[in-house]
Amino acid sequence: QVQLVESGGGLVQAGGSLRLSCAASGRTFSSHAMGWFRQAPGKEREFVAAISWIGGDTYYVDSVKGRFAISRDNAKNTLYLQMSVLKPEDTAVYYCAASDGWYTDYALYDSWGQGTQVTVSS
Numbered sequence: 599q600v601q602l603v604e605s606g607g608g609l610v611q612a613g614g615s616l617r618l619s620c621a622a623s624g625r626t627f628s629s630h631a632m633g634w635f636r637q638a639p640g641k642e643r644e645f646v647a648a649i650s651w652i653g654g655d656t657y658y659v660d661s662v663k664g665r666f667a668i669s670r671d672n673a674k675n676t677l678y679l680q681m682s683v684l685k686p687e688d689t690a691v692y693y694c695a696a697s698d699g700w701y702t703d704y705a706l707y708d709s710w711g712q713g714t715q716v717t718v719s720s
Contacts (some may be wrong), residue, residue, distance in 0.1 A: 600692050605621075605693050606619050609620055615681060617679070617681070618679040619678055622675045623675065631649060633645065634668060638689060645702040677694055696707060
């Protein structure tokens with residue numbers, strides 16, 4: 599089992615930047631990929647980005663391409679999401695998750711963090 603703890607959320611003005619972190623512990627060797635998801639009030643959970651733990655291959659939802667960057671530090675067992683040019687539409691609770699395959703469906707991730715709130719004001 600993988601334990602995940604997110605940090606770095608907060609309040610930022612439109613156009614600003616934030617970096618989210620996700621510290622992983624436990625059986626990280628069993629995870630093929632880690633990803634970021636978000637959920638805004640009244641909306642479904644949405645895939646944001648994913649990265650393969652060993653090779654570092656990345657994939658992004660179209661709405662964040664060119665603005666967000668996912669990365670990882672294997673030695674520190676830490677996942678990051680650098681968010682730039684933030685928009686009010688990015689406001690949501692952001693979750694990190696781990697899976698044993700290369701997926702974008704949240705139902706296929708079996709380890710989750712507690713979430714961190716990101717609020718972007720106009």
